[in-house]
Amino acid sequence: MYKKFCLLFVALILASSLMVGCQPGQSSQPIKIGLQGPMTGDYAYEGKGFENAVRLLVDQTNEAGGILGRQVELVVEDDAGDPTQSALVAQRLVDAKVAAVIGAYNSTATEPASEIYNEAGVLHVTPSSTAVRLTEKGFPLFFRVCFLDDRQGLFAAKFMKEVMGAQNVGILHDNSTYAQGLAEETKKYAEENGLTVGFYDAINPDDQDFTPILTRIKSANLDTIYFTGYHSQAGLLLKQAKDLQMDIKWVTGNASNNPVMVEIAGPAAAMGTFITTEPLPKDLNYPEAKKFVEDYKAKYGEEPASVWTIMAAEAFNVIRYAMEQNKTTDSKTLAEYMHKSMKNVNGLTGPIIGFDEKGDRLGTIHVAYVIDDKGNFVLNDKQPSQ
Amino acid sequence: MQLIQQLINGITIGSFYALVALGYTMVYGVLKMINFAHGDLFMWGAYLGLASLTFIVGIFTNGSPWMIIPVVIIVALTVALAGVLVERVAYRPLRTAGRLAPIISALGVAFILESLARNVFGASWKTYPTGVVPTGGIQITPEVRVSTMQLSVLVVSFILMAGLYLFIQRTRTGTAMRAVSQDPGVSRLMGIDVNQIISRVFLIGPGLGGIAGLIVALYYGSFDFTLGWTFGLKAFIAAILGGIGNIPGAMIGGMLLGVIETLASGYISPQWKDVIAYVILIIILVFRPTGILGERVAEKV
Numbered sequence: 001m002y003k004k005f006c007l008l009f010v011a012l013i014l015a016s017s018l019m020v021g022c023q024p025g026q027s028s029q030p031i032k033i034g035l036q037g038p039m040t041g042d043y044a045y046e047g048k049g050f051e052n053a054v055r056l057l058v059d060q061t062n063e064a065g066g067i068l069g070r071q072v073e074l075v076v077e078d079d080a081g082d083p084t085q086s087a088l089v090a091q092r093l094v095d096a097k098v099a100a101v102i103g104a105y106n107s108t109a110t111e112p113a114s115e116i117y118n119e120a121g122v123l124h125v126t127p128s129s130t131a132v133r134l135t136e137k138g139f140p141l142f143f144r145v146c147f148l149d150d151r152q153g154l155f156a157a158k159f160m161k162e163v164m165g166a167q168n169v170g171i172l173h174d175n176s177t178y179a180q181g182l183a184e185e186t187k188k189y190a191e192e193n194g195l196t197v198g199f200y201d202a203i204n205p206d207d208q209d210f211t212p213i214l215t216r217i218k219s220a221n222l223d224t225i226y227f228t229g230y231h232s233q234a235g236l237l238l239k240q241a242k243d244l245q246m247d248i249k250w251v252t253g254n255a256s257n258n259p260v261m262v263e264i265a266g267p268a269a270a271m272g273t274f275i276t277t278e279p280l281p282k283d284l285n286y287p288e289a290k291k292f293v294e295d296y297k298a299k300y301g302e303e304p305a306s307v308w309t310i311m312a313a314e315a316f317n318v319i320r321y322a323m324e325q326n327k328t329t330d331s332k333t334l335a336e337y338m339h340k341s342m343k344n345v346n347g348l349t350g351p352i353i354g355f356d357e358k359g360d361r362l363g364t365i366h367v368a369y370v371i372d373d374k375g376n377f378v379l380n381d382k383q384p385s386q
Numbered sequence: 387m388q389l390i391q392q393l394i395n396g397i398t399i400g401s402f403y404a405l406v407a408l409g410y411t412m413v414y415g416v417l418k419m420i421n422f423a424h425g426d427l428f429m430w431g432a433y434l435g436l437a438s439l440t441f442i443v444g445i446f447t448n449g450s451p452w453m454i455i456p457v458v459i460i461v462a463l464t465v466a467l468a469g470v471l472v473e474r475v476a477y478r479p480l481r482t483a484g485r486l487a488p489i490i491s492a493l494g495v496a497f498i499l500e501s502l503a504r505n506v507f508g509a510s511w512k513t514y515p516t517g518v519v520p521t522g523g524i525q526i527t528p529e530v531r532v533s534t535m536q537l538s539v540l541v542v543s544f545i546l547m548a549g550l551y552l553f554i555q556r557t558r559t560g561t562a563m564r565a566v567s568q569d570p571g572v573s574r575l576m577g578i579d580v581n582q583i584i585s586r587v588f589l590i591g592p593g594l595g596g597i598a599g600l601i602v603a604l605y606y607g608s609f610d611f612t613l614g615w616t617f618g619l620k621a622f623i624a625a626i627l628g629g630i631g632n633i634p635g636a637m638i639g640g641m642l643l644g645v646i647e648t649l650a651s652g653y654i655s656p657q658w659k660d661v662i663a664y665v666i667l668i669i670i671l672v673f674r675p676t677g678i679l680g681e682r683v684a685e686k687v
Contacts, residue, residue, distance in 0.1 A: 042610070044509040175657065203656045206616055208606050211395040212652035212659075219388045219529065232511050232608075239607055243523070243533045263513050264608040 030073040031066070031329055033058070033319065034093035034122075035312075036086065036103035036113060039078035042232055045260060046105050049309035050127065051076055052300055053292075054102060057316045060295070067323050079109045090116040098122060099329040102315045105308065106230075106255075107131035107178035114142045123331040125319060127311035130254070131181040135358040141335045143359040145314045145352070147278065147366065149178070152254060153185025155366040156226055156276045158384035160251060161193050163368065164274070166224040170199030170217055172237075174229035182228040182253050198222050203233060210237050211244065218246050228253040235264025242269035254278060257369070257377070258306055267375035274380065275369040278307045278349060283367075283379055289348045307349070314348045321345060387529040392652040393645060398536045400644020401543035402605075405598035406621030407628065407636035408550060409591035415567040415631040416587050419485070422492040423472055425618015426499035427465055427592045431599025432609050433507055435461045436514060443515050451520055454604070461600045462593045469592025470585050478581070496614070504611040513608040535605055542601060546594060547637050554633060559586060567631065627667055629680025638678055643667075 035054050037047035058074045066072055075096050077089035086109035093101055094116060100123040104110045110129035117124040118139040126134070126142075130149045135142065160166040169190060173183035180202070187197050199220045203210055214237070217225060225248055227234055234256040241248070242265070252261070254277035262270040281293050281304045292313055296304050304310060322334045322342065338355050345352045353362040368380040406428050413421040438460045442453050476495050480487045523533035554560040565573040566583045574580050602617065603609045620643060628639025646666055650659035670678065 040504070040509045042509075042511075201655050201657070204651075204659070206612075207656065208602075208609070208613075208616065209395075209399050210656075211398075212392060212648040213656050215388060215391045215395060216652050232610075235511075235608065236606065243535070245523070245525075245531055260511060264511060266516050266607065 030071040031068075031323075032073045032075055032096060032098040033316070034075045034077065034096070034098035034101035034103070036077045036079050036089050036093060036101060036109075037105045037312075038081035038109070039076070041080040041082065042230070043081045043105050045258070046128070046306055046308050047078065047081075049304060049306050050103070050105065050312040053296065053304060053309045053313040054316050056292075056296060056299055057313055057320075061320065067320055068327060068329070079104050079113070081106050081109050083108050083112050086110070087112040087116060089113075093117075094120040094122060099323075100125065100319045100331065100334070102127060102312060102319070104129065106176065107134060107181070108176050110134060111177060114139055118142060121331055123319065123334050125315040127315045128308040129178065131177045132185065133177070133181065135360050139359070140339075141331055143318070143335070143338060143355055143361075145318055145347075145349075145361055146308075146311050147364050148360055149182040150185040150189075151364045152276055152366055153182055153187075154189045155364070155368075155384065156182075156186045156251065156253070157189035157193050157195065159274070159276060159368050160190065160224050160226065161195055162384040163380070163382045164224055164249060164251075166195060166249070168196045168198045168222050168224075170220060170222040170225040171197060172199075172213070172217075172225060172227045172229070173202050174205045174233060175202045176205065176229065178255065179228040179230070179253070183226075186226055186228065199225070203229065203237075205229065205233055207233075208236065210240050214241050214244055214246065217248065218244060222248055224249045224251060226251045226253070227256070230255045231258040231261040232264060235261040235270070238265035238269045238273060242266075250274070251276065254307070254366075259375075259377075262371060262375040267371075267373065270371045270375055271373050273371045275371070275377065276366055277369060278311070278365050279367050279379075280307055280369070280377055281305075281310050284310065284349060286346070286348065286350060288346055292348055310348050314352075317348065318342075318345075318352065387527060388652070390526075391530045392648050394530070394532055394536065395652070396645035396648030397641060398539055398605075398644070399648060400624075400641035401540055402598065402602050402617065402640075403621045403624040403644050404637045404640025405543055405546065405601070406595055406617055407625040407640045408547070408633060409595040410622050410625040411628070411630050411633060411636040412563075412587050412591040414625070415633075416563060416570075416584055417477070417481070417488075419477070419488045420492065420622070421477075421591070422489070422618075422622075423476075423495035423499060424592065424595055425621065426496045426503070426614035427469055427472070428595040428599040428602075428618060428621075429503060429609075429611065429614030430468065430499060431461050431465050431596030432603035432613055433503055433512070433599075434464050434596070435600035435603060436512055439515065439518060443518065451518060453518055458597055458600060461596045465596025465599070466589045466593030469588040469595075472592075473585065473588040478584075496618075500611055500614060503614075507611070509611065511608050511610045512603075514604055516607075519604050519607070539601060539605055546597065547633075550590070550594065551633055553590075559583070563587060623667065627670060627677055629677030632677070632679045635677055635679035642678075 037050040039047040058072045062071050079086040079089050090113040107129040110126050118141050124142050126144045132149050171183050173179040234252045251274040257277040343354045350365050369377045370380045372378050409424040439457050476491045520534040525531050562578045562583050570580050624639040624643045625636050628635030646663045647659050650662040
């Protein structure tokens with residue numbers, strides 16, 4: 001009896017292995033795409049947007065037959081926006097043998113991760129990390145679908161000078177990789193464009209109370225201040241500036257392109273604040289973008305509120321497009337194609353003209369928004385010359 | 387002129403530190419242990435305040451500053467009961483277990499409370515409904531301005547601190563608390579129910595902490611679950627600076643820390659304020675290891 005069982009068992013194992021063997025090569029295996037982002041912590045809102053956007057596209061891709069006939073499996077990891085955590089989850093995604101990774105949200109978290117992915121030979125596309133130095137390291141497998149801080153810095157300087165007529169401006173950052181980078185670029189271009197930078201300092205993002213620095217800004221006789229940090233602190237700054245009755249014009253960078261800023265500040269304090277950023281989802285006039293926003297609304301019952309949600313979708317589309325064009329999931333081949341031959345593809349955020357040799361997306365799409373009396377982000381009617 | 391405005395800013399922040407520091411110092415006074423969970427009980431005050439305020443505003447459909455009063459009562463009672471529960475479950479069984487075990491237990495409670503808040507309410511920033519806090523302010527000179535909210539914070543903190551001081555100095559329970567803090571053994575021999583007094587300390591300390599959480603959240607209008615960590619640590623330091631175990635010391639320590647931080651970030655840079663604040667702190671502790679108002683504890687024979 002025991003022998004019979006053993007035989008049956010062996011036969012079963014053989015049969016099952018044969019069945020696997022019947023399927024053609026590796027295509028039985030799904031293509032794993034990694035996604036790392038802040039699912040918890042200060043930027044959890046953005047991380048959730050990443051996941052929603054990419055999951056929507058993965059589901060649509062799988063319904064349409066997958067990529068190269070293989071199903072796509074999304075592996076999501078939470079880096080909490082923290083560099084230490086980011087290195088850990090990057091290693092986890094590498095161990096899970098993902099073909100490509102989308103992420104992270106903030107530059108501080110993307111920096112350590114990009115190193116790990118490049119060493120492991122995994123294609124890495126960030127939807128939203130705009131610090132200039134990320135692509136200065138010569139990682140051949142690192143790309144971004146967003147636009148660089150130096151272009152936003154130039155845009156911000158021109159906007160303050162040409163549209164707002166500013167003369168004496170202040171620049172405030174929060175010491176994060178991204179915000180400091182943008183602040184430095186803006187300072188450089190502001191001075192090149194004949195603006196006086198009468199104030200340049202950083203806040204501590206762990207703080208809740210910014211009245212001391214605001215009091216100093218108030219007595220520095222600036223007409224405009226550009227804050228390059230994130231939306232939670234931007235909201236607190238605007239609220240506390242209003243309580244101190246400061247009559248200074250606020251401009252914030254694209255990390256404040258988020259309704260949470262208005263929620264924290266209150267519409268009264270946020271009104272009149274300008275934001276230099278990529279266009280909001282609702283202002284993207286491309287058919288691909290409109291379809292994506294509609295599908296997103298149908299699936300999640302709300303509009304993608306942040307442009308980074310769209311950029312995450314863009315990152316997935318770029319990876320899918322490259323895989324389909326090259327009929328492979330090999331990261332090196334894909335990266336080479338993206339550097340050299342990927343030109344003028346229709347994207348969600350406008351045409352993807354191409355990527356340069358460092359992995360940066362060519363062109364720019366920055367615009368300025370203003371917050372109206374109800375707290376909505378409205379495209380400003382005057383834009384600087386491009 | 388800027389200096390006066392900065393001092394007003396500093397005293398406002400300082401009064402938050404002082405209110406939270408009271409909780410650390412009261413518990414240390416009677417138990418000689420550091421209640422690390424206090425910062426997170428304080429943070430729960432902010433969440434419970436928001437939950438009950440949203441509920442009340444929901445009934446009356448629009449906000450008015452008077453709605454704060456029932457909210458204060460709900461928050462103070464709930465957080466006070468939570469404080470008593472924490473003491474009963476996590477500290478009392480360890481009271482004879484040496485110094486290390488209660489500290490670890492307190493840290494454990496702190497992590498539990500923080501994770502609980504994150505999982506129950508979510509990790510995103512929470513904002514208080516508008517219309518419940520007074521707006522406006524008083525312009526003293528063209529450059530100096532006190533907002534109504536700052537003024538209310540100062541007045542409320544002063545009333546709470548003075549009330550606590552009088553309670554400790556003038557009532558029987560207060561006297562018993564001071565007795566227990568000097569010598570629990572002898573207090574018991576004198577007929578004081580030490581366990582009950584400790585329970586009351588855990589009623590008052592966290593109750594005040596909960597109110598402080600509510601005030602901080604109302605003042606800034608928004609917060610997240612890390613509030614307990616950022617304010618708790620500063621308040622703990624303020625308690626040490628003033629002399630831990632000493633109630634007026636906690637008030638002085640809190641105010642001093644708030645003013646030093648504010649002047650450092652206002653005149654030098656926010657990036658340097660912690661460096662400057664802690665250098666001053668170390669200097670003070672080198673010359674007065676027991677803190678500004680801390681008494682030298684005589685060696686028991």
